[in-house]
Every structure is written in structure tokens, then in C-alpha cells.
Amino acid sequence: MDVIEATGLTKRYGETLAVDDIDFSVAAGQTVGLLGGNGAGKTTTIAMLLGLLIPTAGTIRILGHDMAHDRFAALARMNFSSPYVALPQRLSVAENLRVYGHLYDVRHAGQRIAELAAELDLTDLLDRPAGQLSAGQKTRVALAKALINRPEVLLLDEPTASLDPDTGDLVRSWLERYRAESGCTILLASHNMAEVERLCGHVLMMKRGRIVDRGSPADLLARYGRDDLEQVFLDIARDRVRETVA
Amino acid sequence: MIRPSARRIWGLMYRHLVLYRRSWPRLLELAYWPTLTLCIWGFTASFFASRVGSAGAVISGMLLGGVLLWEITLRSQMGVAISFLEEIWSRNLGHVFVSPLRPWELLAALIAMSVVRMLIGLLPAVLLAWVLYAFNVFTLGPVLILFALNLMAMGWWVALGVVSLILRHGAGAEALAWSVLFALTPFSAVYYPVAVLPEAVRPLALALPAAHVFEGMRALLEHGTIAWGHMAWASGLNALWLGAAGVLFMVQFRVARERGALLTIGE
Numbered sequence: 001m002d003v004i005e006a007t008g009l010t011k012r013y014g015e016t017l018a019v020d021d022i023d024f025s026v027a028a029g030q031t032v033g034l035l036g037g038n039g040a041g042k043t044t045t046i047a048m049l050l051g052l053l054i055p056t057a058g059t060i061r062i063l064g065h066d067m068a069h070d071r072f073a074a075l076a077r078m079n080f081s082s083p084y085v086a087l088p089q090r091l092s093v094a095e096n097l098r099v100y101g102h103l104y105d106v107r108h109a110g111q112r113i114a115e116l117a118a119e120l121d122l123t124d125l126l127d128r129p130a131g132q133l134s135a136g137q138k139t140r141v142a143l144a145k146a147l148i149n150r151p152e153v154l155l156l157d158e159p160t161a162s163l164d165p166d167t168g169d170l171v172r173s174w175l176e177r178y179r180a181e182s183g184c185t186i187l188l189a190s191h192n193m194a195e196v197e198r199l200c201g202h203v204l205m206m207k208r209g210r211i212v213d214r215g216s217p218a219d220l221l222a223r224y225g226r227d228d229l230e231q232v233f234l235d236i237a238r239d240r241v242r243e244t245v246a
Numbered sequence: 247m248i249r250p251s252a253r254r255i256w257g258l259m260y261r262h263l264v265l266y267r268r269s270w271p272r273l274l275e276l277a278y279w280p281t282l283t284l285c286i287w288g289f290t291a292s293f294f295a296s297r298v299g300s301a302g303a304v305i306s307g308m309l310l311g312g313v314l315l316w317e318i319t320l321r322s323q324m325g326v327a328i329s330f331l332e333e334i335w336s337r338n339l340g341h342v343f344v345s346p347l348r349p350w351e352l353l354a355a356l357i358a359m360s361v362v363r364m365l366i367g368l369l370p371a372v373l374l375a376w377v378l379y380a381f382n383v384f385t386l387g388p389v390l391i392l393f394a395l396n397l398m399a400m401g402w403w404v405a406l407g408v409v410s411l412i413l414r415h416g417a418g419a420e421a422l423a424w425s426v427l428f429a430l431t432p433f434s435a436v437y438y439p440v441a442v443l444p445e446a447v448r449p450l451a452l453a454l455p456a457a458h459v460f461e462g463m464r465a466l467l468e469h470g471t472i473a474w475g476h477m478a479w480a481s482g483l484n485a486l487w488l489g490a491a492g493v494l495f496m497v498q499f500r501v502a503r504e505r506g507a508l509l510t511i512g513e
Binding site: 013044047050051052053054072075076079080082085086087088089090091095098099100101102103104105145 | 269347
């Protein structure tokens, strides 16, 4: 069963076509990577999926809800994390999580916050203002916020950007474990090819607003005759696409 | 349905309330301008009262009543607009709008916060007017509730207009949060009757609910009568302006979603 279905999705800003008639679906429990260079349309696509941005054309259904008419029913069952969207800096970690516990109407929010704090190693940081945290700590808090409502669909925009390798690995391990335990569906936009290879069962390659290729990491490697996704990414970004590739 | 909505509204209020709980300078700032304005006008009113004789007490009451009641509008308007700006300044709008919080719940939370901010800000000025100038605003009687509700409603619709302009034009329009109501002060007949205004601008004044409230307040202080006609005009105009501001907000919210402004508005 497809949890995310995007059909003919298009976003135009005046003369600029940010997303150009893309179709894709994500099956329940799958982790899909959205790859592409800067300006490829990844963030625009995620913003449309979240209802932050109204598409110029096309339809989006998430968890069976049409996002044009019934987005709040879907939003209650999904969540989002991005290092580019902040949490209030003067609120403590616990206060921030309490706010989102209320906004998502989480039952037994205090217990949920304690669980997340223990799992993401945030217990000692709960009383600290969010503005005083390191980049790695902020990422873990953002992830805790994204998981506060036990989402069935998780949209992540560069979840490990600006993290050191150790913290990045911890976050990736945690995401793998969460998906395995909860069956959550994850759509992940990233520039980190190793991360995508590790986490994603399926990859959508975007360029200039279009999906130019798709498949499992293994399929893409085989199709481009490359050893890693970074080389595939460069082939696509620099138009070094082999003749055999459609 | 009611419980999740109430909880989301409380969630957004809690986000603002914890800031005030923690920061006494923030609390002080709420009361600073109303208290300062009251002091300046209080001494001015005392000076007039000492020169005018027996009519001075009524004039003094009109001035102080005007100051205190107009602060209700000012604080209500700023309460909504500045609470919204707090979300922009903290770059938090992206998270707020991907939660199940409905736009009307956001407005309800902002309005509830404006009531809290207005009460905290105005209470010291009300007490000071009583202690320093022997002016007890509560002697206006139960109709004071009608005055206050109408003045709060005017603050809310002006704030909704400001928030709509911020959604349309970004943080560049944020100066309006502090300034827009001051531009309406001369036409709101706060300290003088509408009849004092040039004939050409009287229709503008009479289109503002505040002008009717202050005409009502003066009638009460001078003649001891409640001007129900003015109260009806104030309430009707507020309903009209609130409706128009609500439509404007919804249109601009949709435009912001079309332009992608909800993610970039603070930048």
C-alpha cells in the first residue's frame, strides 16, 4: 500500500519551474531518498508534501488523505525535521517538546518526552535552553520533536547536515532502529550519498525540478556502472549520463 | 474535536507564557508604556483640573479614562501582532504550520495571548490612576466590560490586518506592529469628541469602533447616561471589520502558501 502518492506535481514561481510534473509513490514502511543538487527541487517537493506550499498543479495523497482538502488529518499522523527550521531558542528542550506534545495532542506527553530523551541521550539537556545546544544536540532535539507524535510518515530534510561523523552515525542508527520498530515510512532529502545508500531502499534522483532516475541504490549503481552513489550523483549532475541509461 | 483544538491553542499559548514566566524584563516591558503614558497624562489632567475649576474633575476623568481605555486597544493589537512576530523571529513558523494547528487555532492562541499581555500591562496603570489621581476606572460600572470588549476587538482586527501584511510582505512590514494604531489615534476621538474633528474626516472617525466607545465614555462621565446607540455602532462596526480582517488573513495565508513564504518569512 502506498502511503505517499504524488501525481503530476508541479510548482512554478513566475517563470521559474521549481518542480516539473513529477510522479512518485512511497510504500508503507519504506525509506526513500530524494537526491539532487542545490536547486533540484527537493525542499520544494517536501514543502508541498507538508502543505507549506500549494502546488501549481498535481495532487498529493498522504495516508489516504488528499492534502489539498484534508491536510490536517494527515499532518496529525506525520512529522518533519530540518536543520533549517529552528525551534524557539529561549525555550528549554523540555518546554519545546511540551509545546509540540500539545500541538500534536500527544497522550501522556511527559512520559513520551522522557522516553525520547532517554533514547536520544537528551535527559541531561532537558532543562537547557535550545539556543545553548551544539549542532549535534540541536539535531537530536529536532529529531525528538519530529518523533513526539509517533509519526507514521516522517519527512526529513538533510537530517545529518553539519553533524560530525560520530553524531551523524548515531542519528542514522537511531533512524534505522525506529523504522524497524515502528514501520514508519520515511522520505529523506540528503546530499550525503553514504547515508542514502545505508538508509534508503529506493532513491529518486532529481535535477532541475524533474525526477531523472529512480531505483534501489544497487539498481542505480549497476545501471551507471559505478561503485558508489556519489559517482552516480556526479554523473547525473554533470550530464555524464551513459547512453545505456534511459 | 474541542479537546484537541483547545490543547493546540494552549500549546501555542504555553510557548509564549513560559517566556514571560522566566523573564522579568519582558513582564516589565508589558507594563512600561501604559504606566508611563498614564503618568504623563495624569499630571497633565491634574494641571488642567486645577485651572478649570469644578468642570476640571470631569475633564480629568475623560482624559484618564481615554488613556486607560485606549491602552486596551493598543495592547490588544500589539499582543496579537508581536506574538506572531515571535514565531517569525524564532524561525519556528515552519514547524508550527506543519503541525495539525489550524489557522483559526493560531489566531485564537494569539488573541488569548493578547488578553493576557493586555491585563498584565494595564493593571499597574489602573492601580496608579486610582492611587495618584483618584481616578477609579471601575466607577464607569458594568458598561466598562462593553467598552473593553469593543476596544479589544478593534485591536484584534487591526492586528489581523498587520499579520496579513507581514504574511504578504515579510518581516519588512513588522514595523507596522508598533506604529499602525498610532496612525488611527487622531481619528479615534480618544481625548476629544468627533465634533472637534474637521468635517471631512468625521466619516473616517465614525467608521472606527473606538470613536463610538469614547463618545459613549464621555456621555457616561458627563451626563451619567449610557449611549446605547454608540455601543451598537461600535459592536456592529467591530463585527464588520473583524469579518473583513479574517477574510484578508485567510487570503494572505493562502497566498503565503502559494509563494512558499511560510518557510522564508523571517529571512
